[in-house]
Amino acid sequence: MPIDSVTLSASARTGLASIQRSNEQSADRSRALSSGRRINSPQDDAAAYLAAKALTDKASDLASVKEQSAGAVSAVSAALDGTQAVGRLITQLQGIAQSAQSTDSAAERASYAEQYNVLRDQIGAVIGDASYQGTSLLGGGTSISAGDVTVSAQNVTVGGLGLSAAAADxxxxxxxxLAELSSATSTLRQAQSNLGSSVAALNIQAGNADNLRNVAAEAGLKLTEADLREEAAGLAASRTRQQLSQVGLGISRDQQNSILSLF
Structure with missing residues (x-):
């Protein structure tokens, strides 16, 4: 037998194996207590780990939908504020047109025409200001999408409303x-209705996404989270087994030494 070889008794080998298992269990329990999770990697439980990851990814996607919906609501809200401003301008245009129609003075009609055209041109400026992060929904241009909801742009420009300029005289x-102004009011109200419906749809989508996100996140957490009381009790039990195994190993060693001393 080589001089550096060591022969262990069966009881000693059993004791060492028990200590090793207890050390591994203690390490697992300690990791679960520190992280709050009983599953931290695929090695712990591949099926549960992958299922939890899928739920976590789903929760992240739903959070993104909620965020997109919130951004779209802000864009639509800016557009609705713009339609209110355009509506006030149309009301003023109607007042000017009615006043001009009731006078026989050429000078007054020319003055009203100038006022009318100045206000009419302000509609374009209002539409340009009614944007959110560079997105305007009032020029009849590109629509925006958030999740499953698409918000169509509304054309409430001077051309879209069909508002002619007043003749200089x-x-x-x-x-x-006056009929043009009445028609423009109807067009504007329809645009407001369309935008309002989009806000309602976006808010519903955001609420649903938030609820589903919470469900997915909670389900994913339950698959991996540790029962801290159970883990603490398990850690204490593992350490007790370690101590008992060490005591047993010591007794086995003493017995083996006692036997060897007889020779």
Whole structure:
């Protein structure tokens, strides 16, 4: 037998194996207590780990949908504020047109025409200001999407509303111009209705996404989270087994030494 070889008795080998198992269990319990999770990697439980990851990824996707919906709501809200401002301008235009229609003074009609055109041109400026992070929904351009909801742009520009300019001398102030203003009001109200419906759909989507996100996140956590009381009790038990195994190993060693001393 080589001089550096060591022969262990069966009881000693059993004791060492028990200590090793207890050390591994203690390490697992300590890791679970420190992280709050009983599963920290695929090695702990591959099926549960992958299922939890899928739920966590789903929760992240739903959080993104909620965030997109919130951004879209802000864009639509800015557009709705813009339509309110356009509506006030149309009301003023109607007042000017009615005043111009009721006068026979050429000078007054020309003055009303100038006022009318200045206000009419302000509609374009209002639409330009009614944007959110560079996105405007009032120019009839690109729609925006958030999750499953698409918000269509509304055309409430001067051209979209069908508002003609007043002649410099005010000669076209009449029923036709008033009819244009009435039609523009109807078009604007329809645009407001469309945008309002989009806000409702976005808010519903955001609420559903938030609820589902919470469910997915909680389900994923339950698959991996540790029962801290159970882990603490298990750690104490593992340490007790370690101590008992060490005592047993010591007794086995003493017995073996006693036997060897007889020779």
């Amino acid at each position: 005010g000669s076209n102030f009449g029923d036709a111009l």
